[in-house]
Amino acid sequence: MNVLATALGHVDYLVAVALFLIGAWILVTSGNLVKKVIGLNVMETSVFAFIVTTGMIDGGAPPLVVEGMEGPYASPLPHALVLTGIVVAVSITSLALVLILRVKSQFGTIELDEIVPTDEVRGAEDSDAIGGNDD
């Protein structure tokens, strides 16, 4: 019962953990490169949600010191850190997508299972297997 009460009080954090695990599951089990990027994004988002939640205060105001906004203020530090994290996440995502486009134009597929076999025939440089067929 006590554990249940703690779990209910921490439900925000538990949701972040659940999202993190879902993202990790997609990242690990999916063979589709775009789905892997989506999984990575879900993981990143869960971490952002977690960090922002630590800065929250019950009944608190946004950290704007202006007329009509009275304290206690939510902690500004996690927000600033997450802003940095989001920028890094966007950079990773876009670079990954561009690399996936290269993979697609090189191998004609973005499924990992289908990329690996062509790797074996890499020695035959101008073989048809490398060119891809549906592009």
Place this chain on the structure above:
Amino acid sequence: MNARRRTARILAFALLAALAGPLIHGVLQLPAPGSADAPAHANVSANYVERGAESGGAENLVTGVLLNFRALDTFGEVIVIFTAWLAAAAVAGTGSRSGRRAIPVSPVVDYVIRALGPFIAVFAFFVIVNGHVLPGGGFQGGVVLGAMLILLSLVLGPAPVAGAFSARHWAWLRATGVLVFAATAVIGLVLTGHLFGLPSEPGLRKSLMIVLELGIGVGGGAVLAGLFFAISGTDRA
């Protein structure tokens, strides 16, 4: 292949289950979210909340943290996103370009988005220049600006939007955030003796912050558009 995939799934499940245990256990040890006496609200954060508005120079404490207390972090952030564009453009530039056309949209959607464009741009600049008082700031406004450019690219095709500036000018626009930030760092060194220092005179400090926000916003928006162009295989920029 199917058996291999099933084994991989079972292994992944075991790995994630092993990960879930410590994560859930650790999260339950933390103070409940929203409690005011949590460590996240003590020390540094408490100091920012208490004195951040005066010493940081921005009523929006997040902006104060970003542009003043942790300016070096933000400078790194601006460099990261600029480097991401450089890398994306380099990778995309080496591949075969298809230069594919935009999918035709209905005239209603086309017209509405063209009509909305200027309003989105005005909103983006509103968010950027009010970043020190209201929620918002350079990055947020930059994302709105970038979203507008991407939206227009989706409707008109990327070519007209990318063609608004020459590739050289786009590159300078994307570097705006980095350049303005570096310039401000040097100005701070001259005025206060500290790199990234902002002068304590409120008017001057506020205008420097707005200049910084504008640089980050314009640079960020241009970088986002550039990332989109790189992904969509647009020839220019």
